[in-house]
Amino acid sequence: MTDLYPIRRALLSVSDKTGLVDFGKALAARGVELLSTGGTAKALRDAGLDVKDVSEITGFPEMMDGRVKTLHPVVHGGLLALRDNDAHVAAMDAHDIGAIDLVVVNLYPFEETLKRGAEYAEMIENIDIGGPAMIRSAAKNHGFVNVVVDVEDYDVVLADMAANDGQTTYALRQRLAQTAYARTAAYDTAVSTWMASQIGDTPRRRTVGGTLAQTLRYGENPHQAAAFYTDGSERPGVATAAQHQGKELSYNNINDTDAAFELVSEFDPANGPAVAIIKHANPCGVATGDTLAQAYSRAFDCDRTSAFGGIIALNQPLDGPTAEEISAIFTEVVIAPGADDAARAVFAKKKNLRLLTTDGLADAKAAGQTIRQVSGGYLVQDKDNGFITRDDLKVVTKRQPTEQELSDLMFAWTVAKHVKSNAIIYVKDGATVGVGAGQMSRVDSTRIAARKAQDMAEAMGLPAPLTQGSVVASDAFFPFADGLITAAEAGATALIQPGGSMRDDEVIAAADEAGLAMVFTGMRHFRH
Structure with missing residues (x-):
């Protein structure tokens, strides 16, 4: 094995033909012999290039609806030798096996x-067999063979050849091989994950x-x-959003923007x-309103x-008045399903503020999975789309919640799903x-939330904290009555929680004694 090795013969067989013709022309201009199959060969020939069908060197035609065409010793011998x-x-x-120095699949x-x-049947037909086999053969023999699986590497190969008189460096071939193995691994991951979902298997x-991505x-x-x-x-979100201004997102920006x-x-x-405002992956303000600007102000x-x-x-979609309100303080990222010209003009004055727009909202009810790494492995679970x-x-107290309390309880429960446990959320209007x-x-979460409301009341010059007349959501049951009592002392009038504690009767009795309305959901929303 040597550092520099020439490309004299290439096999091209691609489904995505972006950039194919230009790449083929550049190879041919360097005297590289082109081998190909099916539609790829036709595209190259239509561009005026001289191409030899793989069937010419194997002595076998493509058969079984194209399932068998490159699985042959003449091909793999030319790659692995x-x-x-x-x-x-x-x-x-x-055995009259010619060397193949470049594979493009x-x-x-x-x-x-x-x-x-x-x-299902169409999915099965779209599982590639010959392609991954050639990729792996070429990647294994990267001491001599180049393998390209991404269009963006066409120019990289051509640049290396131009710099080395038609040869490529071992460093490039190593990098291409690593990329190739990652591609086949990701491909097999997609296939195996799909099949597991089809048969309902763990x-x-x-x-x-x-x-x-970055x-x-x-x-x-x-x-x-x-x-x-x-x-x-x-899925609409931070991974698929368009960024209109500001520096690159950081690790923490991406994590928090996703949560928001x-x-x-x-x-x-x-x-x-x-509107939701997030800090360190937790909501610090969520609100609705008659306008976006009002919703933002109430969340703030x-x-x-x-x-x-x-x-x-x-x-x-973000509008100008809301953008003006947001611009009053330092904000890292704003994400919305669109932004009008007035909003963009306002944000253009804030060069460090990142504005992201999506094609819509994420489907909160869609199925999915979350993955978390632990030492020696990782945990996989269904997404919390409950x-x-x-x-x-289920109303469990003597007093029934009012219509306004019910509306706020449902709002608070929605937010609770997105707050790190133990989670307590006070909501009003x-x-x-x-x-x-x-x-x-949990009682500490109850006290901290009430204390922060007290601090805000003092800062805003209000006569009393907004927890007076509020409702409370708890992401899991109250194990003791103390958390409920603390919420009542802060002015809460109704509570929503999963229920299911051994001391539910004690907690319900405390709610009745305080004149509170309380409902059970039968569903928990831990978020760790």
């Missing part, structure tokens, strides 16, 4: 076929695939390297504007201090007025 091994060279001579479009919801082995400046902290990968799905957009996507824009009033440097998500309606609520997140004790 070690050029500096006398025995391998002798075998090539004996980008596989049947399995992932794209999956996205459009094809039936697979014995599970893999995760992704495509590099090398990040650093991770959660400057000493941590990081990168952002996308999974190929088209997933939360605001819970609120149907047909029911009116909604929940915790003005924490909102500084936060992430803002909207469930409707929903309740008013009909699911369709806006959070106190959020307690991530405490080891």
Whole structure:
């Protein structure tokens, strides 16, 4: 094996023909012999290039609807033979096997076929066999052979050839091989994940695939390297959004923006504007309003201090008046399903503010999975897309909640799903007025949320905190009555919680004694 090795013969067989003709012409101009199959060969010939069909060198026509065309010793021998091994060279001579120095394959479009919801039989036909086999053969023999699986590497190969008189460097071939193995791994991941979903199985082995979207400046902290990968799905959100201004998103920006957009996507824009403000992956203000600007102002009033440097998500396209309100303080990122010209003009004056727009809201009810790494493995679970309606609520107290309390209880429960456990959320008139997140004790979350509401009341010159007359949501049951009593002392009049504690009777009795209304959902929303 040597550092520089020439490309004299190339095999091209691609489903995505972007850039194919230009690449083929550039190779031919360097005297590279072109081998090809099916539609790829036709596209090259139509461009006036001299192409030899693989069937000419194998002596076998494509058969079985194209399932068998490159699975042949003449092809794989030409890829796998070690050029500096006398025995391998002798075998090539004996069996009339010509060396293949470059393989260009980008596989049947399995992932794209999956996205459009094809039936089972069509999915099976879009599982590539010969392509991955050639890719792996070429990648294994990268000491001599180049393998290209991505269109963006066409120019990279040509540049290396131009710099080295038609040869490529070992460093490039190594990098191409790594990319190739990652591609086949991601492809097999898509196939195996799809098949597991089809048969309703928990697979014995599970893999995760992704495509590099961005090398990040650093991770959660400057000493941590990081990168952002996308999974190929088209779910609206931070991974598919268009960025209109501002510097690149950081690791923490991406994480917090995702949390903000997933939360605001819970609120149907047909029911009116909604705004969520996120800080360190937790909501510090969520509200509805008659206008986006009003919804933002009400969300901001929940915790003005924490909102500084936060992430803002909207469930409707951003407009000029709302942009003006947001611009009054420092904000890291704003994400919305669109933005009008007036809003963009306002934000253009804030060069460091990132504006992201999406094609719509994420489907909060869609099925999916979440993955979390632990030492020695990772946890996989279904996405928390659990929903309740008013009909699911069970009133367990003597006092029934009022219509306004019911509306606020449902709002608070929606927000609770997106607050780190232990989560306590105070809500009044369709806006959070106190959020307690991530405490080891539920009563501490209740106290912290009430204290923050008290601080905001003092800062805004209000005679009393907005928790007076509010409702409270708890993401899990109250294990003791103390949390409920603390909420009542803060002025709450109604509560929503899953129920299911051994001390439910004690908690219900405390609610009745305090004159509170309380409903059980029968559903928990832990978020760790």
